[in-house]
Amino acid sequence: MSSYFRRQLAEYVEYHRDPWNCAMHVFGIAFLFLAAVLPLSLWPITVFGFQTSAATIAVVPVLIYWFLLDFALGAAILGAAIMLLSVAAVIVSHATTAGMWSLTAILIVVGVASQIVGHRVFERRQPALVDNPTHLLLGPMFVMAKLFIALGFRRDLAIIIQGQPRGATS
Incomplete structure (x- = not known):
């Protein structure tokens, strides 16, 4: 884990203390990711002789960023x-273009609404990305870190997110 990621995660956690807000983020982040890649999945691209989509190409830089922050979480x-x-590929192969765009709009509305509800109702504060726009890319890392901790992995992350590892006594 890079020291930069450690600092960013510690700051991000301050905006995500309520468990209901964290749950809202799991769905919101997944819906927003799917909404972002869904339209790009319409465009096939051949790279080095392999057929892929613009969605896959667009995701590669952010995946590299996440790997650089923390290899296990990035993986x-x-x-x-x-x-x-x-x-997304299955949806675009079975839906009409209008259906795909309608679903994309619904995913955006539900994804953004879940983030807003999580912060306004449960956290009672503005989202972290309002104060630091780079936190937009930390959401998936935070959600995955919470999953790792819940599964009993990554005591180093538990110390940052929970203040102490689960099961540790003061």
Whole structure:
């Protein structure tokens, strides 16, 4: 874990203390990611002889960024991204263009609404990205870090996010 990521995560956590807000983020982030890649999944691209989509190409830089912040979390997010890119590919292969755009709009509305509700209702403060726009890219890392901690992995992340590892006594 880079020291930059450690500092950013510690700052991000201050905006995400309420468990309901964190739950809203799981859905909101997944919906917004899917909404971002869905339209790009319409455009096939051939790279080095392999058929892919503009969505896959667009995701690569942010995946590299996440790997650089923390390799294990980045690898887990890669797995989630592959799943969401696959879902997007299935949707565009079965939906009309109008249907795909309608679904994209719904995903954006529900994704943004879940973030707003999480912060306004449960956290009672503005989202972290209002104060620091780079936090837009930390959401997926935070959600994956919470999953790792819940599964009993990454005591180093638990110290940052929870203040002490689960099961530790003061």
